[in-house]
Amino acid sequence: MTTELITGIRELTTQADDRARLNDAALVIEAGRILWIGPASAAPAADTRTDVGGRAVLPGWVDTHTHLVFAGDRAAEFEARMAGQRYAAGGINTTVAATRAASEEQLARGAARLRREAEAQGTTFLETKTGYGLDLASETRSARAATSVADVVTFLGAHLVPDGIDRRDYLDLVTGPMLAAVAPYADYIDAFCEVGAFDVEESREVLLAGRAAGLGVRVHGNQLGFSGGVRLAVELGAASVDHCNHLKERDIEALAGGATVATLLPACDLSTRQPFPPARRLLGAGARIALATNCNPGTSYTTSMPFCVSTAVLQMGLTIDEAVWAATRGAAAAVGRENGADAAGSLRVGGWADLQVLDAPSVAHLAYRPGVPLTLAVWRRGVRSRLCGLEGSDGLDGSGGSDASGRTDA
Numbered sequence: 001m002t003t004e005l006i007t008g009i010r011e012l013t014t015q016a017d018d019r020a021r022l023n024d025a026a027l028v029i030e031a032g033r034i035l036w037i038g039p040a041s042a043a044p045a046a047d048t049r050t051d052v053g054g055r056a057v058l059p060g061w062v063d064t065h066t067h068l069v070f071a072g073d074r075a076a077e078f079e080a081r082m083a084g085q086r087y088a089a090g091g092i093n094t095t096v097a098a099t100r101a102a103s104e105e106q107l108a109r110g111a112a113r114l115r116r117e118a119e120a121q122g123t124t125f126l127e128t129k130t131g132y133g134l135d136l137a138s139e140t141r142s143a144r145a146a147t148s149v150a151d152v153v154t155f156l157g158a159h160l161v162p163d164g165i166d167r168r169d170y171l172d173l174v175t176g177p178m179l180a181a182v183a184p185y186a187d188y189i190d191a192f193c194e195v196g197a198f199d200v201e202e203s204r205e206v207l208l209a210g211r212a213a214g215l216g217v218r219v220h221g222n223q224l225g226f227s228g229g230v231r232l233a234v235e236l237g238a239a240s241v242d243h244c245n246h247l248k249e250r251d252i253e254a255l256a257g258g259a260t261v262a263t264l265l266p267a268c269d270l271s272t273r274q275p276f277p278p279a280r281r282l283l284g285a286g287a288r289i290a291l292a293t294n295c296n297p298g299t300s301y302t303t304s305m306p307f308c309v310s311t312a313v314l315q316m317g318l319t320i321d322e323a324v325w326a327a328t329r330g331a332a333a334a335v336g337r338e339n340g341a342d343a344a345g346s347l348r349v350g351g352w353a354d355l356q357v358l359d360a361p362s363v364a365h366l367a368y369r370p371g372v373p374l375t376l377a378v379w380r381r382g383v384r385s386r387l388c389g390l391e392g393s394d395g396l397d398g399s400g401g402s403d404a405s406g407r408t409d410a
């Protein structure tokens with residue numbers, strides 16, 4: 001089995017429990033997993049050696065909220081919104097019509113394109129959802145397409161009651177035949193608990209049916225108003241409640257006292273002109289937070305976790321370390337992957353070698369240089385992505401120190 005030494009790491013963020021950043025570090029990869037981490041001066045010999053030239057290395061991003069399975073776009077709706085129109089859940093119907101008209105292959109291809117786009121920006125673990133099919137055949141096709149691109153799949157039949165079906169009939173469909181058809185492809189069930197989508201009682205019914213079918217629970221809550229979704233999520237012990245723009249003190253207390261992670265979606269907040277969630281108050285109360293892109297054609301058409309991290313720092317008041325944690329190990333907690341052999345969002349001996357190199361000496365540059373594409377290279381399960389690389393890049397000290405050629409360590 002071959003080993004690869006990655007050295008020349010000016011700053012290594014492992015997301016170990018102490019949250020420390022290590023200077024002048026190295027690590028060794030074997031069979032997709034991390035074999036060794038420590039000071040560069042003590043690094044063992046390996047079959048190949050990659051010198052990252054004095055740059056920062058950190059875990060790949062863990063994006064736990066995306067809707068990649070869809071067809072069409074909603075640029076016209078976005079443009080109208082930027083001219084003053086308010087976002088409303090009903091826009092989902094536009095994407096439902098386009099998605100129903102697309103083949104499974106087209107849906108899978110579109111989702112794969114977005115996954116590649118995400119990976120080029122450092123994402124190594126990604127969740128995606130159904131929710132733009134909203135009939136039995138289209139949700140099933142969407143779920144199958146989702147499994148071809150995502151590490152975790154969520155069933156979001158309860159995204160909206162689609163046109164042309166009675167509300168009660170649709171709830172019976174989602175909690176009955178549709179759930180039975182989609183559950184084999186899904187890990188979680190979700191409900192959009194919001195005015196114009198599903199109320200608390202309807203959401204509870206859907207989520208409990210999903211749980212009875214063996215799925216974990218997550219919720220879209222409190223995006224457009226005080227929907228009750230946050231407290232429902234905590235009551236059900238959901239892994240995550242996502243959006244959280246409108247929180248009362250009681251919601252914050254519930255999150256702080258419960259097991260549910262609050263997943264914040266800053267790119268969506270900008271694109272819908274919603275107030276940012278009270279991230280500092282959540283952290284101050286002791287709640288756990290994650291950051292995600294919410295990539296979808298309606299409210300947040302971006303796959304960029306670096307954009308979300310920099311926005312969380314510059315606009316929501318997080319520190320660099322808080323934002324990077326929320327986009328890596330904190331996010332892993334929102335999909336039940338913080339610990340164990342399949343843990344995501346941290347670099348530890350025995351864990352997956354899912355990591356990224358920034359073209360910068362420190363993670364601080366993610367917010368210090370907002371909008372600059374800093375992702376230089378990505379390893380997923382020990383394999384370096386072909387989308388971005390170190391070839392031909394000079395070391396940050398101008399020494400030309402990078403060497404990703406796989407030369408043997410003599």
Ligand SMILES: N=CN[C@@H](CCC(=O)O)C(=O)O
Binds near residue numbers: 296297
């Ligand atoms: N809020 C609900 N669902 C998506 C957006 C759906 C859409 O407008 O297409 C979201 O997470 O923002």
Ligand SMILES: [Zn+2]
Binds near residue numbers: 065066
């Ligand atoms: Zn969403």
